[in-house]
Amino acid sequence: MTTVLKPEPEKDHPIQMQDCKNNDCKTQSSIYIETKNSLMKTAQVFEKKFFNNDAKVDIDRQFSAIWDYKKALIDKAGLSQYVSPADNGLVDGDVLLSEQQARFLINELQKGNFDGNWKNLPLPDLNRDKRSALFFGENNQFIQKWDTSQPILYMFDETYDEYEKNSVRQAHRMISSAASCIHFQFDPIAYKKGHFIYYTRTITPAVCGLSHVGRQPKGNVIQINFESCEKLAQTGVIIHETLHALGIEHTHQRVDRDDFIEIVWNRINPQLIDTFVHADNNIYSTYGVQYDFDSIMQYKWNMGSKIPNKETMKPKIAYTQNRARMGQRNHLSPSDIEILNKLYCWTGCRDLKVMCGRWAMLGLCSDAKYKTFMKNRCKLSCG
Numbered sequence: 001m002t003t004v005l006k007p008e009p010e011k012d013h014p015i016q017m018q019d020c021k022n023n024d025c026k027t028q029s030s031i032y033i034e035t036k037n038s039l040m041k042t043a044q045v046f047e048k049k050f051f052n053n054d055a056k057v058d059i060d061r062q063f064s065a066i067w068d069y070k071k072a073l074i075d076k077a078g079l080s081q082y083v084s085p086a087d088n089g090l091v092d093g094d095v096l097l098s099e100q101q102a103r104f105l106i107n108e109l110q111k112g113n114f115d116g117n118w119k120n121l122p123l124p125d126l127n128r129d130k131r132s133a134l135f136f137g138e139n140n141q142f143i144q145k146w147d148t149s150q151p152i153l154y155m156f157d158e159t160y161d162e163y164e165k166n167s168v169r170q171a172h173r174m175i176s177s178a179a180s181c182i183h184f185q186f187d188p189i190a191y192k193k194g195h196f197i198y199y200t201r202t203i204t205p206a207v208c209g210l211s212h213v214g215r216q217p218k219g220n221v222i223q224i225n226f227e228s229c230e231k232l233a234q235t236g237v238i239i240h241e242t243l244h245a246l247g248i249e250h251t252h253q254r255v256d257r258d259d260f261i262e263i264v265w266n267r268i269n270p271q272l273i274d275t276f277v278h279a280d281n282n283i284y285s286t287y288g289v290q291y292d293f294d295s296i297m298q299y300k301w302n303m304g305s306k307i308p309n310k311e312t313m314k315p316k317i318a319y320t321q322n323r324a325r326m327g328q329r330n331h332l333s334p335s336d337i338e339i340l341n342k343l344y345c346w347t348g349c350r351d352l353k354v355m356c357g358r359w360a361m362l363g364l365c366s367d368a369k370y371k372t373f374m375k376n377r378c379k380l381s382c383g
């Protein structure tokens with residue numbers, strides 16, 4: 001049905017386009033090229049190391065699908081005449097997509113009719129109750145959840161030192177204490193046993209960490225940059241990336257984010273607008289959890305700014321207080337904890353529709369007209 005918000009043409013394009021004269025927004029900088037090469041190399045090493053698989057053709061297809069998705073976004077925003085997106089292999093700043101996920105998003109984009117206001121999305125149709133086939137909690141073609149009846153197995157790159165391993169262990173302890181049904185267990189031969197997380201490193205200075213979103217068919221590679229990122233934030237970065245692997249998306253890309261933050265499009269490199277579009281509202285639910293500036297999945301206020309120390313995201317509420325919270329990597333916030341628990345630990349409750357989260361935020365759980373419908377179909381979001 002839907003997907004991204006495009007920048008408003010009248011308001012933003014002239015300013016963005018000033019940066020794009022001389023075809024500047026159509027060139028691929030060396031950092032984009034290096035980042036993509038590094039990611040492709042890591043993917044190849046992973047396949048070779050654990051599955052003795054060359055996989056070059058598959059990896060080429062994966063990365064061209066990711067770029068196709070980014071091109072489709074630029075096209076949707078009406079910028080393709082001026083802008084070629086960063087072909088750096090990443091979306092949303094730190095997320096990797098499988099080929100299937102990228103193609104799925106392209107398909108969703110083509111169906112898109114989201115006007116940017118989540119409150120305009122459809123209300124429950126009480127007369128025609130067709131089940132969504134795409135929902136995360138049910139049969140999501142985009143994101144797979146982990147089976148948490150067993151510990152999630154993980155491995156380390158052999159170059160990890162004790163400090164780096166301890167950072168990962170600490171991140172796991174913090175996730176498990178936030179959501180007690182989720183456990184992690186180191187296993188040196190996890191790759192022989194099914195799904196697992198492989199913590200390795202990235203050498204690209206462009207990111208502190210990166211991850212796939214949702215469980216991947218063979219294994220999830222999480223890459224951490226211990227060299228160039230703040231030491232104090234490293235455990236928080238590992239939590240952030242591990243939550244992506246568990247299927248959680250960025251807070252500032254929630255469908256309702258425009259109620260809480262203003263995106264300052266004219267300070268954002270137009271080649272990187274994917275980082276600031278709304279997450280697909282047919283894939284991600286808010287589970288009725290309130291927006292939280294303190295979320296470990298919220299980017300910092302100056303993320304991706306062309307002008308250092310100028311906001312790309314401005315809080316619309318309690319400006320000073322919330323700006324200071326944005327981008328914290330010290331702890332899981334109450335909303336992070338609530339979402340993790342709803343996703344994985346509330347085993348007695350289910351949502352049958354991806355829209356349940358939004359409907360819950362609109363107050364429909366207690367609305368006379370809808371409450372029976374909500375009680376039957378949106379137990380998780382209604383809490």
Ligand SMILES: [Zn+2]
Nearest residue numbers: 094240244250
């Ligand atoms: Zn992220």
